[in-house]
Amino acid sequence: MEEHPLKMRSAYAGSCFVLTTKHAKSIAVASPFWDKLKASMVEYPMDTDLLGTFTGEVERAGNALECARLKCDWSLKRLGEKVEFALASEGSFGPHPFIPFVPCDHEILYFIDRRHGFHLHMSHLSPKTNYCMKAVDSLEDLQTFAGAIQFPSHALILRPNDRDTKAPLFKGVDSQAALEEAFKECLKHSSEGKVWVETDMRAMFNPSRMEVIGELAAKMADRLATHCPKCSFPGWGKIRVEKGLKCSSCRSETDLVKLEIFGCVKCDFETIHGRADRLTQAEPMHCGYCNP
Structure with missing residues (x-):
C-alpha cells in the first residue's frame, strides 16, 4: 500500500519568518505563508545589491542559488541565534530553455530552518515576464517600447546606448514626465545618438515578477505544510x-x-x-x- 504525505497542523503556526530583501518582496511572499502555514513574516532590509545588480554595476557573486543562500546567511548572522527561520529569493532572466524566442523568469526561494535543522530551496520557471531591452533614437520609438512592456505599471531603466558610458543611469522610471526627462538626458551623453532602455526587473518595480515570486512562495509554503509519511517531519x-x-x-x-x-x-x-x-x-x- 502506497504511503501518502500527511497534512497536519502547521509546524510553523505562530512563528515568524525573516525575509532578507531590499525590494519589498514580502508583498508576494507573506500572504501564502500566512494562509498555508499560519506563520507571519518580517522583512530584514539589507543592501542585497552588494551581491549583484541587474544593471551590471555590481557583478553577481556566484550563481543565483548561492546568492539566495548568502542572503539568508546574512540575516541569521546579523540577527543572532534567536532567529529560527530565514528566507531569501533571487531571480534571473533570459531566453526560455524550452520555448523558442520566449523570455522567462527563473526564481529561486531559499529557506533555512534552524529549529528543525534543514535547508530547502525551490525554483520556478515562468514565461510570465515583460523582460525586454532595446536601443532607441526617438521619443516615438521609446513610447512604442514602453507601451509594449506595460509602462507605467512596470518601470524602466534608461542610460546612454554606448555602454562604456556609465552615467547618467535612471532606474525605476515610472511616469511619463520622468521617462521623457531621462531620455533627453541620456541622449545628451550618447556619442551614438541612441538611448538604451530596458525593463526594471527589481520586484518592487515589476508587478509581473512579483506575481511569479508569489507563485513560488505558494509552492514553498505547500511543501512546508506537507509532512513525511514516515517521520512526520515538515518539508x-x-x-x-x-x-x-x-x-x-x-x-x-x-x-x-x-x-x-x-x-x-x-x-x-x-x-x-x-x-x-x-x-x-x-x-x-x-x-x-x-x-x-
Whole structure:
C-alpha cells in the first residue's frame, strides 16, 4: 500500500519568518505563508545589491542559488541565534530553455530552518515576464517600447546606448514626465545618438515578477505544510526526477521525465511516482531516434 504525505497542523503556526530583501518582496511572499502555514513574516532590509545588480554595476557573486543562500546567511548572522527561520529569493532572466524566442523568469526561494535543522530551496520557471531591452533614437520609438512592456505599471531603466558610458543611469522610471526627462538626458551623453532602455526587473518595480515570486512562495509554503509519511517531519516533496520516458512509436528512451521521486528533508524515506500530468509515453517529436 502506497504511503501518502500527511497534512497536519502547521509546524510553523505562530512563528515568524525573516525575509532578507531590499525590494519589498514580502508583498508576494507573506500572504501564502500566512494562509498555508499560519506563520507571519518580517522583512530584514539589507543592501542585497552588494551581491549583484541587474544593471551590471555590481557583478553577481556566484550563481543565483548561492546568492539566495548568502542572503539568508546574512540575516541569521546579523540577527543572532534567536532567529529560527530565514528566507531569501533571487531571480534571473533570459531566453526560455524550452520555448523558442520566449523570455522567462527563473526564481529561486531559499529557506533555512534552524529549529528543525534543514535547508530547502525551490525554483520556478515562468514565461510570465515583460523582460525586454532595446536601443532607441526617438521619443516615438521609446513610447512604442514602453507601451509594449506595460509602462507605467512596470518601470524602466534608461542610460546612454554606448555602454562604456556609465552615467547618467535612471532606474525605476515610472511616469511619463520622468521617462521623457531621462531620455533627453541620456541622449545628451550618447556619442551614438541612441538611448538604451530596458525593463526594471527589481520586484518592487515589476508587478509581473512579483506575481511569479508569489507563485513560488505558494509552492514553498505547500511543501512546508506537507509532512513525511514516515517521520512526520515538515518539508516533504519532490527531490529529484528520473528521465527516460519511452517514445510511443519506437519505445526508445527520451530525455523527458519518466518518474518523480519524493522524499523527506530529514530521514531517508522516499516514494516513486509517475509524472504529475499522467503522461506515460513521449511523442515521436521528442525522440532522438524518430526525430534526430
